[in-house]
Each structure stands twice: as C-alpha cells, then as structure tokens.
Amino acid sequence: MLPAFQTLGEEEIPLTRAATRYLAKDLIAVLDSPPFDNSAMDGYAVRAAEVDMASTDTPVRLQVRGESRAGGEMPTVLEPGTVCRIFTGAPMPSGADAVVIQEDTKRHGEAVDIFEPSTAGQHVRARGSDLRSGETILRQGDRLWPGEIGLLASQNFAHVRVYRRPRVALLSTGDELKALGDELAPGTIINSNVYVLTEMLSLLGAIPEPLPAAADDLAPIEAALRKALEADVVITVGGVSVGAYDLVQEACRRVGIHPEFWKVRIKPGKPLTFGQHQGKPVIGLPGNPISAMVTFEVLVAPCLRQMLGDREPHPQPVVARLQHAYHRRPGRVEIARGIATRHGDEIQVSLHELQGSGSLPSFVGVNALVILPSDRADLEAGERVDAILWGSGLRGSRSFFDAVS
Ligand code: AMP
Ligand code: MG
Numbered sequence: 001m002l003p004a005f006q007t008l009g010e011e012e013i014p015l016t017r018a019a020t021r022y023l024a025k026d027l028i029a030v031l032d033s034p035p036f037d038n039s040a041m042d043g044y045a046v047r048a049a050e051v052d053m054a055s056t057d058t059p060v061r062l063q064v065r066g067e068s069r070a071g072g073e074m075p076t077v078l079e080p081g082t083v084c085r086i087f088t089g090a091p092m093p094s095g096a097d098a099v100v101i102q103e104d105t106k107r108h109g110e111a112v113d114i115f116e117p118s119t120a121g122q123h124v125r126a127r128g129s130d131l132r133s134g135e136t137i138l139r140q141g142d143r144l145w146p147g148e149i150g151l152l153a154s155q156n157f158a159h160v161r162v163y164r165r166p167r168v169a170l171l172s173t174g175d176e177l178k179a180l181g182d183e184l185a186p187g188t189i190i191n192s193n194v195y196v197l198t199e200m201l202s203l204l205g206a207i208p209e210p211l212p213a214a215a216d217d218l219a220p221i222e223a224a225l226r227k228a229l230e231a232d233v234v235i236t237v238g239g240v241s242v243g244a245y246d247l248v249q250e251a252c253r254r255v256g257i258h259p260e261f262w263k264v265r266i267k268p269g270k271p272l273t274f275g276q277h278q279g280k281p282v283i284g285l286p287g288n289p290i291s292a293m294v295t296f297e298v299l300v301a302p303c304l305r306q307m308l309g310d311r312e313p314h315p316q317p318v319v320a321r322l323q324h325a326y327h328r329r330p331g332r333v334e335i336a337r338g339i340a341t342r343h344g345d346e347i348q349v350s351l352h353e354l355q356g357s358g359s360l361p362s363f364v365g366v367n368a369l370v371i372l373p374s375d376r377a378d379l380e381a382g383e384r385v386d387a388i389l390w391g392s393g394l395r396g397s398r399s400f401f402d403a404v405s
Helices: 146-154 192-204 218-228 248-255 289-308
Strands: 010-014 043-046 060-068 082-086 098-101 105-108 111-114 136-138 159-163 167-172 207-210 233-237 258-262 273-277 280-285 318-322 333-343 346-351 368-372 384-389
Touching: 043 060, 043 111, 136 146, 167 192, 167 218, 192 207, 192 233, 192 289, 218 233, 218 248, 233 289, 248 258, 248 273, 248 280, 280 289, 289 333, 289 368, 318 333, 318 368, 333 384, 346 368, 346 384
Parallel strands: 060 082, 167 207, 167 233, 233 280, 318 346
Antiparallel strands: 010 159, 043 082, 043 098, 060 111, 105 111, 258 273, 273 280, 318 384, 333 346, 333 368, 368 384
C-alpha cells in the first residue's frame, strides 16, 4: 500500500497553525541566533582583563556607568575602568567582553566591588553562537513540534510551506447503521466506526470527510463511492467480508477500482482490502469495530503519515513483559489490546480480558497494542513481547521526581 500514498503538494500556512505539520522544503536561517551579544546573567558587564586579579580578599573596585536591560536603550561604549549594570538578555555594551554575576559583587553607591576574576566570554551569549544566518535549520519532511515552531518564530518566519493534508472520505456501509442521536429501532446500531475513524484521522493530521452510511445495495454503495472519490483517499468500512451482503468489493469493481489484495493474515482485521482508482488509494476496512480500529492503526496510519510528509511513518514497538499467560490459536499475527505500566526498569503489559473483534469496551484504558507472532500458541507470563504504545502512552499518578534525588 505504501507506494500509493505519496505527498500531495505544498501549501503556505501561518506558523500559528503549523504545529504537527511536515515541512515541504528546507529552511535557511535569515538571522543570527542570538541576534546580538547579550548577557546570560544579572550582574555587571566588564572588561575581563580589568578584574582578572579580583578575589574575596582583594576585590577590584570599578565605577558603574549606565545600565543595559532587555528591551531598553542600547548601551553606550564601555570606557576603560568602568562597568555597566546589566541584566539577563540585555545587549552587551561594546568594549565589554564578560559579565560578573551580581552574587560576586557588592555595590557602593556609584562604584562596585568585584570579588571574583572573570575571563573573556564568561556569561556572555555571543551573537551567532547557536546559529548563523545562512545555515540550514530544518529539512524537508521535518515535523513541526512546539520546539521547531519556537525556532521558526525566533527567525521571524510568520508563514511556512508544509505538505497538504489529505482529505480522507469515510464511507461506512450497512443497513443496520444509524447516526448518533437517531432512534435505535430493533436490529439497528449506531455507526460507531465513523466517529472512531474521524477522530483517528484528525489525530493523525488528515482531514476526515465522513459520508452518510450507504445501504447494503450495489447502487447506493456505487454512488457513494463516486462521491467519496472526490477526496484524496477513500476508506470504506464494513461489507468487505464473504457474506451475501458484503458488496463493497463488487461496487468497487463497477467504479473501476480493482483490488490489489484482499485479506491479511492478522487478527483482528482479516478481510481488509486495498485498490486504487487512477492512482487514488481506496482501502476497505472490516466493519467489526475493533478490526476497523486496529487495521487502521497498524496498516493505514503509516500510509497516511507518509502521505502527510513523514519520512519515518512506522511506529517502533517497545519491548514489554507479559503479566499473564495467554493462549491462542496460532496462524495469524495477533494485535492484542493491552494495558502497559512501568515497573522499575521495565514495561509490563496485561492483555485485556476482552479480545473480541467487536468489543468496544475492550478498548477502554488501552495504551498498548501488543504484537503476538503468528507461530506462537502459548505465551507464558514474563515473556517478552513487542508493544506499540497507543493513546495516552505510559502514565501514572506519581511524578518521576519521586524516584530521583
Ligand atoms: P461487516 O464487515 O459489514 O460484515 O460488519 C461486521 C460487523 O461489524 C457487524 O456486526 C456490523 O454490524 C458491524 N459494523 C459494520 N459497520 C459498522 C460501523 N460503521 N459501526 C459499528 N459497527 C459496524
Ligand atoms: Mg455489513
């Protein structure tokens, strides 16, 4: 599936709306950082050579001339034999090459005693010492987290070029499906999948476009598919298994979407299907709620991340220890719902007792998808397994500061 999910082109957006987006081009610094020599501490700007003999017993007394504070007027040139009162972030006066911290001084009216020697550059943040104008600061495909936003803001970049977000049509199928708030006649259920997948798409950074559920008939599914194909990606839900009313595949064929595969050897989620319409990816997810969520997470989400511009779209599992034995039928890779907790220096995971592919309560509190290899039937307590952290990740009621001195 991955090769069908290429980036969609670029757009320029305000930096204030760019968090979690992926850069579409390399960015070059236009400003030095720091932009001017400034003080890292509160104290006195000095010529280091004038205080290099200072000590507690033999302080050096110098005249204080002027003040430099962050956002204040630019300080004048520092005359020999004088110091300048200075505060953190304030520009260094020219002529000064070091800052003596306030704690190493004592003020006497217009003069100050300096009790510690200094060396050139001490407590000074030199212009360009972090970054020079012209250097590459971020690369195409980098994701903009708050730190990157701060860097771009410090460069005064109000707009930024990022990859477009794919619009993803969500087409659920099933005569039994009702929208949230509808009356539930006997034999009907709420279309929960469309709400789950809408949120999963939003959290990824894609644009969900939920369509009304289509009835289990070829004509409505076909019509809905044509509408769905206006989006960049189509995800159908339900109707892809082997039942007499599983008509999504046939409707796809009629629209000209030919399956590249059908059925995957994972549990839950076996009847997943994938095809393309003139290069546009079309994924058929199984309708069972857990199958839909799990296959979306492990198979579709990496594809969409790549389409969003991510160069590393695959989640990397952590190693966890099974808390309890688990017995299963081998043959398919199983993606089990688990609750991961931290115990000393390892992660333990307990599998949810409900593992049915339709059981929505089995997802409550789940923070790990545990990957059980296809060839294993009996997993013992204490065995190591791979787990993808999910949802809220590893949390607890105690602060990690409780464990460090
Ligand atoms: P299907 O894949 O259409 O055979 O559906 C498998 C099971 O999932 C059936 O019990 C359906 O009622 C249920 N199901 C299908 N689509 C949805 C949906 N959008 N929301 C909740 N349950 C669904
Ligand atoms: Mg169905």
